[in-house]
Amino acid sequence: MAVKPVRDTERIERICAPIEARVRLVLRTASLCRSVRKDFNIVTAKMFLARGAKVAALSFTLRELERACVEAELAADAFRAHYGVEFPPQAFELRIVSPFANRYVRSITRLDAANGLLIAAETRGAIERRVRHKIVRPCLALLFALKRIALDLPEHEKDPPIADRSGVKTLANQGG
Numbered sequence: 583m584a585v586k587p588v589r590d591t592e593r594i595e596r597i598c599a600p601i602e603a604r605v606r607l608v609l610r611t612a613s614l615c616r617s618v619r620k621d622f623n624i625v626t627a628k629m630f631l632a633r634g635a636k637v638a639a640l641s642f643t644l645r646e647l648e649r650a651c652v653e654a655e656l657a658a659d660a661f662r663a664h665y666g667v668e669f670p671p672q673a674f675e676l677r678i679v680s681p682f683a684n685r686y687v688r689s690i691t692r693l694d695a696a697n698g699l700l701i702a703a704e705t706r707g708a709i710e711r712r713v714r715h716k717i718v719r720p721c722l723a724l725l726f727a728l729k730r731i732a733l734d735l736p737e738h739e740k741d742p743p744i745a746d747r748s749g750v751k752t753l754a755n756q757g758g
Contacts, residue, residue: 585673586615590623597630599679607676607687610669611697613722614690618674621729626683628732639731644685647724651692657717658696661703669698686728693721 585606609615632640678684700714730737 585675586619588619588623588674588676589621590627593627594623594677594679597627597679599630601679603678603684605676605678605687607674607691608671609674609690609694610671611694611701612669614694614697615672615674617725618676618690622674622676622686625729625732626679626686629682629686630680632682632732636731640682640728643724643728643731644682644689647689647721647728648685650720650724651689651696654696654700654717654721655692658699658703661699661708669701689721690725693718693725696721 607618609618629640676687678687697714697718700709700717703709704711704714729735
């Protein structure tokens with residue numbers, strides 16, 4: 583299996599991290615492959631450089647993403663018997679430069695597995711598309727929120743606010 587290129591590789595290679603790892607990530611769903619190819623290196627480089635309130639926002643959003651991915655996995659597990667549709671795998675060589683990046687990769691891996699099972703179940707007629715979307719939408723929204731926080735992108739009015747338990751309306755615009 584050929585390794586797919588990931589955008590902004592030179593940016594992540596310039597980081598002098600006290601710890602690092604190299605992983606080969608194999609994904610099967612198109613949306614997550616596209617996300618990794620386009621955004622992984624820039625998002626994880628910005629995560630590495632995060633300070634102050636941005637660290638808290640990233641940590642909170644990653645925790646929520648991990649929770650949402652576990653819920654998606656549990657929901658998708660019910661359809662494991664319908665798995666029979668094979669998606670061509672795509673491999674990516676990634677450099678992990680922080681614990682945030684490691685958590686990000688684990689979440690993407692879990693979401694890819696769940697989404698693959700759900701797409702297979704949808705293809706076999708076991709669930710409807712709207713049900714699959716209802717299961718994976720929270721994870722995809724949190725992936726986008728993580729990107730938005732890391733890259734200091736503005737929130738759109740249609741995006742739901744990211745709120746923590748202390749009542750802060752949005753963590754994305756606190757800077758850091």
